[in-house]
Amino acid sequence: xxxxxxxxxxxxxxxxxxxxxxxxxxxKEGRAIYSAAYDIPADKLQNYGLLPSEIVIFFRGDxxxxxxxxxxxxxxxxxxxxxxxxxxxxxFPSVPKKIFVLESNxxxxxxxxxxxxxxxxKESEKEKINGYNCEKMTLTDANSxxxxxxxxxxxxxxxxxTVSLPVSNFGGVPVKFVTFxxxxxxxxxxxxxxxxxxxxxxxxPTKEYEKMTLEEFKKFTSGGR
Numbered sequence: 001x002x003x004x005x006x007x008x009x010x011x012x013x014x015x016x017x018x019x020x021x022x023x024x025x026x027x028k029e030g031r032a033i034y035s036a037a038y039d040i041p042a043d044k045l046q047n048y049g050l051l052p053s054e055i056v057i058f059f060r061g062d063x064x065x066x067x068x069x070x071x072x073x074x075x076x077x078x079x080x081x082x083x084x085x086x087x088x089x090x091x092f093p094s095v096p097k098k099i100f101v102l103e104s105n106x107x108x109x110x111x112x113x114x115x116x117x118x119x120x121x122k123e124s125e126k127e128k129i130n131g132y133n134c135e136k137m138t139l140t141d142a143n144s145x146x147x148x149x150x151x152x153x154x155x156x157x158x159x160x161x162t163v164s165l166p167v168s169n170f171g172g173v174p175v176k177f178v179t180f181x182x183x184x185x186x187x188x189x190x191x192x193x194x195x196x197x198x199x200x201x202x203x204x205p206t207k208e209y210e211k212m213t214l215e216e217f218k219k220f221t222s223g224g225r
Contacts, residue, residue: 101214118170123138124136165179
């Protein structure tokens with residue numbers, strides 16, 4: 001009788017584990033699309049130019065690239081988070097001009113200093129958002145005490161990227177959340193993830209791009225001032 005009970009228990013555990021493995025899909029290469037809204041006072045919007053309502057992230061292995069269309073410029077921000085690597089591949093269609101900017105390790109670390117440090121509390125609410133089964137968490141900024149909602153899913157597994165990174169360490173893939181970029185608060189939502197091949201060479205500039213330091217690029221965009 002005891003042996004039969006153990007066999008039954010083993011079978012139940014096997015079925016539970018099998019279900020969890022099938023339910024959680026790991027995507028190692030593809031495209032993630034986020035909607036984006038910005039928490040900026042109306043009188044200061046002119047200081048930020050054209051902010052995109054959609055951010056597209058391509059990823060493969062440890063590499064990610066965020067594509068942002070700013071109207072007069074199309075920016076591909078390439079990151080390899082494990083290696084502290086960040087670059088920008090920029091096209092100015094109207095000029096035309098192509099620029100490649102590689103940030104130093106010190107500049108990448110400086111950018112990270114602006115990111116808040118969070119404590120997290122798991123809540124009981126669950127919701128289906130854009131087809132993903134999500135659980136709610138409340139994040140508290142350790143410095144300011146400001147709280148934010150975070151909805152995460154374990155339906156899929158994708159690597160963190162520059163949009164999701166600030167809230168990627170809380171047990172799931174962020175689906176509906178607040179993120180931060182150079183002091184700008186962004187309300188982001190994962191709309192869809194496609195498992196699609198990323199073209200070879202996508203994360204590197206071709207030879208027609210002019211290489212600049214970040215300081216040189218800032219001088220270029222300010223008209224040489």
